[in-house]
Amino acid sequence: MGSGSAAIGAATLSGCSSAVKPGNDFAWNDEASAIRQRISPPTFPDRSISITDLGARPGKGVNVGDYIEQAITQLAVAGGGKVIIPAGEFYTGPVHLLSNINLHISEGAVLHFIADPELYKPYVYTRWEGTELMGYSPLIYAFEQTNVAITGKGTLEGGGSPTQWWPWKGKWKEASWGDDPVENQKFTRDVLRQMAEDQVPVADRVFDDNYLRPPFIQPYRCKNVLIEGVTIKNSPFWLVNPVLSENVTVRDIHCDSHGPNSDGCDPESCTDVLIENCVFDTGDDCIAIKSGRNADGRRVAAPCQNILINNCQMKAGHGGVVIGSEISGGVKNLYAQHCEMSSPDLDRGIRIKTNSIRGGHLQNLNYRYLRIGKVKDAIVINFYYEEGDVGQFMPKLEAITIENLHVVKARRAFMMRGYPHTPITGVTLKNLTFENVAEESVIENVADIEQHNIQINGKAYEI
Incomplete structure (x- = not known):
């Protein structure tokens, strides 16, 4: 695959039985379509x-x-x-x-x-x-x-x-x-x-x-x-x-x-962002959505919002599509679709990382038609990232939807850790298939999860 072009529709990642057909439309809903129409180079x-x-x-x-x-x-x-x-x-x-x-x-x-x-x-x-x-x-x-x-x-x-x-x-x-x-x-x-x-x-x-x-x-x-x-x-630090x-x-x-x-692309506190047809082979998160850290993020008070991710390829990295960890300003209106992820060195597929020092209101995050070949943990939502639970700013999740996800091989399907006093809520999971999973999921303090048609190792699964 040539540099500067992610011809994913014609490529198959190692560990994936077939490639995802790419799509560049965001006819998800009126909001996603309006975001796409506004973004113009x-x-x-x-x-x-x-x-x-x-x-x-x-x-x-x-x-x-x-x-x-x-x-x-x-x-x-x-x-x-x-x-x-x-x-x-x-x-x-x-x-x-x-x-x-x-x-x-x-x-x-x-x-x-x-x-x-x-x-x-x-x-x-x-x-x-x-x-x-x-x-x-x-x-x-x-x-x-x-x-x-x-x-x-x-x-x-x-x-x-x-x-x-x-x-x-x-x-x-x-x-x-x-x-x-x-x-x-x-x-x-x-x-x-x-x-x-x-x-x-x-x-x-x-x-x-x-x-x-x-x-x-x-x-x-x-x-x-x-x-x-x-x-x-070979960036000194984050790339884009x-x-x-x-x-x-x-x-x-x-x-x-x-x-x-070596994060690949980290939009921070931006409005109307399109990330499309890119290849990420990195030493840290492939794409990470951010909005400022702790007191400084709350001072600036600017969420990262209206983000479209389409037809990208994630190879090595700490995470494929990531929210956080510097997320104190919040995130809203994310739509990620038609991405391929696969590598023995890919730690996580979909990842949300925060804690009670960083906080953040994360709302209307949408993922669909993602395919993961080989990953350690496929879906991660972690309220204990780095500092754990020692602050006063509780993360809030609202309207998080993951649908039509296919994972070929993973160590764990889910790693979801909320707080006893602030559980993970507001998540919908639809049509998720995990072909080969080696270990049990880690589920701690999760509530208000809507789930439909989850298959792990050929068997129906409920969180």
Whole structure:
């Protein structure tokens, strides 16, 4: 399967007996149809500049960032257009997009982002794991811009590796870098989170010693965003992370990054988002819907809403379609359909993760026609994620529907853990088939579950 295209209708994942027929309609109900009609990718003037026309040359050790900035500025002044990265290997620092700019990565082009943290200063207004701060610039960043795009069939290479960016995670899996006593994200993260709890202004959340890795692509408070066609590899942190943005289209991209926190696509507190025809092969969640963490998420108070997911392929990752865990602003109106998931390294298929510190009102979440080949836990709703039950902000689930799900092989069909005082409610399960399940499901504190036609190992099942 070529990079930048998820031709799922013609492909069969390992462990799946047949592929799901793709569909691009959202005639689920009037609401889903209206969301689809509203989402429209931006268009750009028929005007372009190739960075090589300005003097940029390919080759390691040559930073072409100034040429990219020059092309963006010239086109923005002229009213917008396409900045072309032609075929070849180019190296740059951060790229900041302006309104009406399409950064086009041509087929055969590889745009490498140099892994030198000093290049990603001065700090910018950003969000890190759901908390706002002044931090390292994302590799590709746009702030309060309108009509921005990243397109093309080329490759974006983030430079994350066991020697660059990723060691700031600290101890992770079997990584040989260990747990550095100085260069470790927890020393910045813990202070940042306390600042948020203390309501320190975002402008004052600045760190001389900052070990919070930047996301790859982050449009922040933008309108009309398109990310299309590109292959995204080896991100320092999350790959595609639109924040507080409206009318976002992410389609035909290929995410290939297996470092720590290599989430594929994480819309945060966005409105009207389409994620379609994408391939996710990641070191963390494939798609994770987010809306801010704890006190900071409640301060911003912006849910992630009106999200459409269609015809995507999930390979390795912590979860396929995920809600959380930074979910304090809530989520509403999610429609996910016609996706394939399968890998020995896929931990969960459908996943909701939160706790009583993060809370979140999760309402009108809909999943249908999903097929999972091989997974550890197929459906997970967990109120005990990380901190457990030590807060005062109870999660609330309302109108969650999962229907027409087929799972070939799983360790467990369900892992659903609510609180004794706040059980999991508001869930409807219809026409779920699990062919081969090795272990019993984990069901704790679940109430008000509507269920129809659930089959596990060839037998009828009820929660």
